[in-house]
Amino acid sequence: MAYKVGVCxxxxxxxxxxxxxxKGHGTTGTGTAGGGNTGxxxxxxxxxxxxxxxxxxxxxxxxxxxxxxxxxxxxxxVTGSLDQYTTGNVYDQTDIGFxxxxxxxxxxxxxxxxLTGATFTGTGxxxxxxxxxxxxxxxxxxxxxxxxxxxxxxxxxxxxxxVxxxxxxxxxxxAYTNTYVEFSxxxxxxNFAVSDQFVFxxxxxxxxxxxxxxVEERYDDATLDGEGLQDLELIxxxxxxxxxxxxxxxxxxxxxxxxxxxxxxxxxxIGYVSSNALVDQPGYIxxxxxxxxxxxxxxxLCVNGQRIAIACKVExxxxxxxxxxxxxxxxxxxxxYAITVGAMTTTTTLRYSSSSSFPYDDGMAVRKxxxxxxxxxxxPYNQQTTITFYYQGLFGQLFTTYPAKDTGGDYPLLPLxxxxxxxxxxxxxxxxxxxxxxxxxxxxxTVVAESKTHVKIANNQGTGFxxxxxxxxx
Amino acid sequence: MAYQTGTFTSMSDLRATLESFATxxxxxxxxxxxxKGSVYVEVADTVSYLSVKVGLGKDGSNQLTTPSSFTRGIxxxxxxxxxxxxxxxxxxxxxSSPDNIFLVVNYNVTYWQHLAxxxxxxxxxxxxxxxxxxSSHGTQDSSVGLSTVMSTIDAGCGYFAQGEANFDxxxxxxSADLYCDLDGEGWRLNRSDFLSINYSRFSxxxxxxxxxxxxxxxxxxxxxxxxYFEVGRTGGFRSFVGDMPHVRYIRxxxxxxxxxxxxxxxxxxxxxHLRKSPTIVENQNSSNHSSxxxxxxxxxGP
Numbered sequence: 001m002a003y004k005v006g007v008c009x010x011x012x013x014x015x016x017x018x019x020x021x022x023k024g025h026g027t028t029g030t031g032t033a034g035g036g037n038t039g040x041x042x043x044x045x046x047x048x049x050x051x052x053x054x055x056x057x058x059x060x061x062x063x064x065x066x067x068x069x070x071x072x073x074x075x076x077x078v079t080g081s082l083d084q085y086t087t088g089n090v091y092d093q094t095d096i097g098f099x100x101x102x103x104x105x106x107x108x109x110x111x112x113x114x115l116t117g118a119t120f121t122g123t124g125x126x127x128x129x130x131x132x133x134x135x136x137x138x139x140x141x142x143x144x145x146x147x148x149x150x151x152x153x154x155x156x157x158x159x160x161x162x163v164x165x166x167x168x169x170x171x172x173x174x175a176y177t178n179t180y181v182e183f184s185x186x187x188x189x190x191n192f193a194v195s196d197q198f199v200f201x202x203x204x205x206x207x208x209x210x211x212x213x214x215v216e217e218r219y220d221d222a223t224l225d226g227e228g229l230q231d232l233e234l235i236x237x238x239x240x241x242x243x244x245x246x247x248x249x250x251x252x253x254x255x256x257x258x259x260x261x262x263x264x265x266x267x268x269x270i271g272y273v274s275s276n277a278l279v280d281q282p283g284y285i286x287x288x289x290x291x292x293x294x295x296x297x298x299x300x301l302c303v304n305g306q307r308i309a310i311a312c313k314v315e316x317x318x319x320x321x322x323x324x325x326x327x328x329x330x331x332x333x334x335x336x337y338a339i340t341v342g343a344m345t346t347t348t349t350l351r352y353s354s355s356s357s358f359p360y361d362d363g364m365a366v367r368k369x370x371x372x373x374x375x376x377x378x379x380p381y382n383q384q385t386t387i388t389f390y391y392q393g394l395f396g397q398l399f400t401t402y403p404a405k406d407t408g409g410d411y412p413l414l415p416l417x418x419x420x421x422x423x424x425x426x427x428x429x430x431x432x433x434x435x436x437x438x439x440x441x442x443x444x445x446t447v448v449a450e451s452k453t454h455v456k457i458a459n460n461q462g463t464g465f466x467x468x469x470x471x472x473x474x
Numbered sequence: 475m476a477y478q479t480g481t482f483t484s485m486s487d488l489r490a491t492l493e494s495f496a497t498x499x500x501x502x503x504x505x506x507x508x509x510k511g512s513v514y515v516e517v518a519d520t521v522s523y524l525s526v527k528v529g530l531g532k533d534g535s536n537q538l539t540t541p542s543s544f545t546r547g548i549x550x551x552x553x554x555x556x557x558x559x560x561x562x563x564x565x566x567x568x569x570s571s572p573d574n575i576f577l578v579v580n581y582n583v584t585y586w587q588h589l590a591x592x593x594x595x596x597x598x599x600x601x602x603x604x605x606x607x608x609s610s611h612g613t614q615d616s617s618v619g620l621s622t623v624m625s626t627i628d629a630g631c632g633y634f635a636q637g638e639a640n641f642d643x644x645x646x647x648x649s650a651d652l653y654c655d656l657d658g659e660g661w662r663l664n665r666s667d668f669l670s671i672n673y674s675r676f677s678x679x680x681x682x683x684x685x686x687x688x689x690x691x692x693x694x695x696x697x698x699x700x701x702y703f704e705v706g707r708t709g710g711f712r713s714f715v716g717d718m719p720h721v722r723y724i725r726x727x728x729x730x731x732x733x734x735x736x737x738x739x740x741x742x743x744x745x746x747h748l749r750k751s752p753t754i755v756e757n758q759n760s761s762n763h764s765s766x767x768x769x770x771x772x773x774x775g776p
Contacts, residue, residue: 329690329697329698330690330693330695331737334692334693334695335692368692369692369693370692379684379685380681383684401710402669402706402710402711402712403710403711403712404704404711404712404713404714405707405711405712405713406598406713407597407598407600407656407713407714407715408598408599408600408656408713409598409599410597410598410599412597412598412713412714412715414702414714417685419685420688423688423691424687424688425688425689425690425691426685426686426688426697426699427690437713437714439711465711
């Protein structure tokens, strides 16, 4: 339903990205084409949130050798230079996201766009920042106008959305929140005056627009571990694809400077009791760990109302995890709560560079119909070889013996079927996870199937024929 | 999508019904040929069988061009001691995207055979996709008769050979033909040794075998396993070349012959491949039943 691809600075930041994205936070930001632009393409999908007037971004064309694939620099007035961008791609860094679409007239070197979180008119030189559209945000323009400047540093501001209408007033120096947006106004050296105003745009979050945003039941960022580092805890409730379900996905962190691990841990349960610790939630199972680090992480985050799938590149290691519902081979009445959770290890202190296991081959925790948890295997990566039912001869033809390769340059994807290795029941398919042949193909290659792009993610540093899976960017 | 059912009193009667149904549903008849899109089949019958041979085109004399080597069909004496006692019952289903005709017959109360032809849904841009599958087969050109149609179904009699142990390892004709031009090949035979012996072969049911090893223990129901087509490649590889969206392989342990099951918005009509038997066979050829293996075809009939 929705995905986000980007780069972040460590496991804490990715944790926050997952939190905001799954909850369906809206976006903010405005882009303006340079007055002297030759190209008439446009910039859109701007996401500077949280943002404000504290930073202006300049996206400048620096190489127009290939029309329609021009190269652009991206520079923040505070952040400085970020990775370069190519026309037509999705740019998604922690602080800035956008898409430039070519027009009828090609861009040339020197063309540029200016992106801001908000604009200001007036006499003061304070700022508005931390503009954060909530999961209830809609597409509209907000006007924050000073109505009372009698107390410098504590000016009163009217807050009006073009769709949402007038909201409660804001005060300089006080964090502001209403149903649709949050922000802070900070005084500068020159006092604000009546009629000074900030203007910014918001847009609805993708998951909110689809009615598949997750609800935050618990977020704890105040607990510190023995080293004084935050032990984050997040409990999310998803509406399912029907919008009427309750699916639980929980995240925690475990990290150590001295042991050099920075891990994100996935959990799930079947209900929520606010007074209970995470491990005491109904039907809890957890400790499925995605080893990360505290440096640059490239991530692929795929979320819909029933599951959250994560892949990330930690140094040269590709790590994956999945939590939420899978698509069962049964009706909702027969098997109403088909949930699973899996990641690279169950050792919460494992460093990313240590040996881990491929969850889509073996190790997904599946809640069975009787309410107990089982550790399942994934077809076709893992094919049971001890069975003497039909076609014994075929069991010599496993994927490990005869791996799949491309089909004339195409890479067919197969569903990832969870099966019980004890009873051999095929329970269902993971949502958005596919077997992808690894022959003559590299990690992060993409495969288009059913008009959807799938990125090939490796099992850690695996390069074998069966070491990749396709993550549907949808 | 169209569905028709009724009785037949001979192979020629069944052929006439097949041809009428096909032409009603968009297939063109020219002499003994039926064709639609890229699929051409030559239909033949005797008192002993009804068969088709699949090809890629026709010449000016309404003869197949680029024909497969074998014919696929329904044999009157498909099983030893089980000659069809007329009248028998038939089910005809026409489906599009991709175009397919499925003919399933039921006789002597519990016995079933099939004849199917059309085109598979392809993965990628390889040439081909046309196929024919039948419960029985012959090797002679249909223009001179099908005298070598096997009188006993001993292997490969289910749709793409599902339903019989070690399908066709002892049968040079395989159980179905699929045109796939990867690696310079053309018509390929459905055989279980498609990976290790000869790259001019393929499988349509190998993956389903592994997925259908058990019913759901909590409700005794079956998975509906897709029909994946895979071919052997040099160097010890395989390639998945397509699937058949209109069909699923199933376990019929708890499904009656001809039962219609509903999954979501779709109805599926279910058949055993040969004859349902609770006996679980293990690696056994020449059974006169197909154990609990069966298939389901998309259905929109009454």
